[in-house]
């Protein structure tokens with residue numbers, strides 16, 4: 019039987035896409051919505067945001083390294099307050115680009131005030147960060163109580179311990195394994211993979227941030243949500259006890 023590569027359904031992000039089509043069985047990066055061209059992990063992340071924060075349009079959202087489509091585009095156009103950041107170490111931190119589309123922020127050392135955001139979104143960012151301990155701690159610092167970091171990361175190691183592929187020592191990249199790169203919309207060189215993550219990322223995030231971490235896996239082809247490594251992590255900042 020030929021592999022099925024086209025599915026009917028309704029895209030949770032754009033609502034207009036009624037068909038999901040892939041070129042191969044590698045759905046993760048290729049099962050595209052006919053409407054917004056989103057891919058499964060973007061639809062999974064958006065579905066989780068809608069499930070946990072159905073009022074997201076009223077919230078203040080920081081997204082690091084957004085995609086130019088899909089969930090990022092909906093957050094950008096419809097959230098009450100949305101700031102997108104990219105990191106260029108040659109530019110001053112905290113400054114916007116000329117088009118005011120991106121604020122320059124190093125996820126590991128952010129210039130945002132504490133408790134600035136209801137939601138922080140990262141989509142396939144944490145496998146490229148050299149100091150994920152600092153990045154998750156900074157995300158926790160900038161979240162408001164009751165807010166959450168919602169993210170996708172390819173958890174390729176599954177039950178095996180996460181392992182480091184590359185680290186940065188005195189501004190020099192040290193490779194512990196063969197270098198691997200993922201596509202990067204703002205760099206033709208792609209992004210170096212620094213960590214192969216497994217499910218122990220939940221414990222790692224909790225340890226370095228104090229956030230309450232959990233993982234959601236949706237498999238629902240009618241919303242085009244089906245792929246390998248399609249888990250969504252949700253890391254919540256507790257409300258003060260008096261408000262519970």
Ligand SMILES: [Zn+2]
Pocket residue numbers: 029030031032033034035051052053054055056
């Ligand atoms: Zn769509």
